[in-house]
Amino acid sequence: MTMGSKAIGWVFPVALFLMLIIASHCASRGVPCGQKQLTFLAYVYKGQAALEAEWPWHAAIFQKQRSGEQDYICGGTVISENFVLTAAHCTISFRMTLSAEDFTVKLGLHNKSYPSEHTRSFEVVEIIRHDAFNINNLQNDIALLRTEKDISYSDYIQPICLWPVEKSDLNSVIGSSGTVAGWGVGDGYKLVDILQQATLSVVDYATCLKSKPEHFSKLLSDDKSNYCAGNQNMTNVCDGDSGGGMYFKVDNAWYIRGIVSAGARSEKGRHCDPQQFVTFTDIPYYLKWIVQHQEVVKKRNLLNLGDCGLDTHNITTPEPSKPVFLQYPWTAMLEFRVEGTPSVQTICNGALIHPRFVITVGHCVDSAFRKLRLKSVRLGEYNLKTNPDKQKTTDGKEISTTIQSIDIEKVFKHPHFNNPRYDNNIALLKLKYPADVARPNVKPICLPTLEDFNEVYTISGWKRVGQLSHVLERNTALLEDKDTCRTIYGKMKVNLVNDANQICGTYYHKQELDCFHFMSGAPLQYVKNADRKNQYFLKGLFSLGFPNCQLNYTDVFTNVNSYTKWIASVVDAENV
Structure with missing residues (x-):
């Protein structure tokens, strides 16, 4: 059998800690994992059709179309009553991250075109992609789909076990064979209706790399977070099998070791090459990540603000198509009193994260500003030259908003600010008192509990100088490769020593005549869809960059997620 991916590019992207969750039982319900309930059914090897209920944890992922139709795109694996494991690339289409509401998961399915009475459909309310997923080489190709309703187990629907920690060494499975299942491309390069299965052998890194160096040198990860398997014959995974698992029987239970990720294209370039090896995301490498996200599923916002960062637009609406006015009501300005005068200067930006707290970068509150004293925070600003700000909505109504200026009661600079330098x-x-968040122009943004992948981010704020510096602006930013960013700044004698605490972004739309940077502390944000709500989450704060369009507009941002424990501790201690 030939089995495979959601979409074909230069590859076909086929698709310890808390032992109770990754042990051989689903503790939340006391249901043993990795057990086939209909044990009397036989199965056929060598790429033949599986029998019904043979792989009760195997899931079918469908993408909803505007026409109302649902197209099968990928496989997945049930790991608990709320989560299906799949490949991250299955949740992205043409480099655009898809929304949870775009997907349906079908379980207990055998004939893809004709579901039986045992089949159950589940809506998806959240997609959790690995934050380090690289769409260019499909490394860290893993995602979790959270279902709207709890998955009810039956003879036809069961959870599989996550790979045991004590057997995580890949050498323990090299040379052995695991089973893969899917509805991917079969004979004649057509998607099949009946679930197929095949056994593939795990091979070592060197063997895989040697088989096609120019291909696997890009796909294989240096940290050994993925591996290769295949028979180099006509039995393989192919287009449509992405996201499915590789299953092994260990100690009388079935475990998932890998997720079908990527393979080579055929010489004709239209489909997979079934005689080549395939890369699999290695589950043991991501056990901690999986468990962490399962635990915080009910608390996506760090400070428990249910109405933070709300976005009323459809999740598919491109950010540049949204209005700027009232779209980023957490964007704040820091007001400094000029020594010996009543005048106030606005020098830095920040973001409202709580009615009593604004977050910014450390150097804006440092004593480096001579003759300036940080006094207050301005909220609800849009046009620095007008107050109130007035704008007309699409239905012709005029909205008028006024600013709030609130004095600062206390400053909390990170205890290790600038140690090491720039970190x-x-x-x-x-x-001094809570912001009036009932106003449409003053709202807090959400803080994530754990990092999540997003392809595109948006920075909002005011630029230091320039023709339009008096009006709130935004720009689209793509995250820059960390090694590239470190090398670029190293040439300018700026050493970025901590990858986790700093991220780099390159602006997508660079205007040739507008090469001024945003003020320090300008928020970098993204939209996430979960539980039927679209909400903005804070990714970073503009920290440093070079003027005059140097370094291709690659700026450095403080990675807010690295400081969530510190943020939560300060807010909890002070919010009395």
Whole structure:
């Protein structure tokens, strides 16, 4: 059998810690994992059709179309009553991240075109992609789909076990064979209706790399977070099998070792090459990530603000198509009193994360500004030259908003600010009284509990100088490769020593005549869809960059997610 991917590019992207969750039982329900309930059914090897209920944890992932139709795109694996494991690339189409509401998961399915009475459909309310997923080489190709309703187990629907920690060494399975299943391309390069299965042998890194160096040198990860398998014959996974699992029987239970990720294209370039090896995301490498996300599923916002960062637009609406006015109501300005005068200067930006707290970068509250004293925070601003700000909506109604200026009660600079240099560049400002978040132009943004992948981010704020600096602006940013960013800044004698605390972004739309940077502390954000709500989450704060369009507009941002524990501890201690 030939089995495979959701979409074909230069590859066909086929698709310890808390032992109770990754042990051989589903503790939340006391249901043993990895057990086939209909044990009397036989199965056929060598790429033949599987019998019904033979792989009760195997899932079919469908993408909803505007026409109302649902197209099968990938496989997945049930690992608990709320989660299906799949490949991250299955949740992305033409480099656009798809929304949870775009997917349906079908379980207990055998004939893809004719579901039986045992088949159950589940809506998806959240997609959790690995934050380090690389769409260019499909490394860290893993995602979790959270279902709207709890998955009810039956003879035809069962969870599989996550690979045991004590057997995580890949050498323990090299040379052995695991089973893969799917509805991918079969004979004649057509998607099949009946679930197929095949056994593939795991091969070592060197063997895989030698088989096609120019291909696997890009796909195989240096950290050994993926592996190769295949028979180099006509039995393989192919287009449509992405996201499915590789299953092994260990100690009388079935475990998932890998997720079908990527393989080579045929010489004609239209489909997979079934005589080549295939890469699999290695589950043991991601056990901690899986468990962490399962645990925080009910608390996606760090500070428990249910209405933070709300976005009323459809999740598919491109950010540049949204209005700027009232779209980023958490974007704040820091007001400094000029020594010996009543005048106030606005020098830095920040973001409202709580009615009493604004977050910004550490160097904006440092004592480096001579003759300036940080006094207050301005919220709800849009046009620095007008107050109130007035805009007309699409239905012709005029909205008028006024600013709030609130004095700062206390400043919390990170205890390790600028140690080492340029690192830990973050601070919190406690306001003397709560901001009026009932206003449409003053709202807090959400803080993530764990990092999540997003292809595109948006920075909002005011630029230091320039023709339009008095009006709130935004720009689209793509994250820059960390090694590339470190090399670029190293040439300018700026050493970025901590990858986790700093991220780099390159602006997507660079205007030739507008090469001025945003003010320090400008928020970098993204939209996430979960539980039927679209919400903005804070990714970073603009920390440093070079003027005059140097370095191709690659700026450095403080990675807010690295400081969530510190942020939560300060807010909890002060919010009385």
